[in-house]
Amino acid sequence: MNTSTFLWFDGRAEEAARHYTAIFPDSEILDRQQDADGRVTTVTFTLGGQRYIAYNGGPQYPFTRAVSLFAECDTQAEVDTLWKSLTDGGREGPGGSLTDRFGVTWQVIPKALAELLSDAEPEAAHRVLNALHAMTKIDIGGLHDARDR
Structure with a gap:
């Protein structure tokens, strides 16, 4: 079993993942998932070796x-x-x-x-x-x- 931090963004998940991985050593974007229209929905990345998931879920959960x-x-x-x-x-x-x-x-x-x-x-x-x-x-x-x- 693994655990990860799940971050709910309002359309800026990929931008945030890129920003964070540029700052922290031993960090990278592992995966991007898109919907049928080509919009990024989920970005999986690591910061300092720890796994995070950034999700474009909308404005309802700031x-x-x-x-x-x-x-x-x-x-x-x-x-x-x-x-x-x-x-x-x-x-x-x-x-x-x-x-x-x-x-x-x-x-x-x-x-x-x-x-x-x-x-x-x-x-x-x-x-x-x-x-x-x-x-x-x-x-x-x-x-x-x-x-x-």
Whole structure:
């Protein structure tokens, strides 16, 4: 048995799949399906080796912030690059979240955040979380500074 993330788009499934696979390493479009009129209905693709299915289902089910895709980055440069690519045509949100041009919400989070929180004393962890909540795109240096105050 396999699981995949299924994303319901309003006519932009192939555009989204192309955009995402251009951003993430180890990503590709695996399959496109069309209806009898030649319109793309479904695109199967991978991001970082994980499988997704994008479906052109129409406007009745728009994306909400209740579900988001989580991208964990190793470095500040990765955070910066991914943030720039995903916010192009989208909008920034709080604490490392954003909504891309297709309406999909993402969490762009550095691995350092989990490390800072797991190793921190309660007061230091509280400072890290306060710093995080004040940020849009996460600044790893700023998180370290907050922990060390």
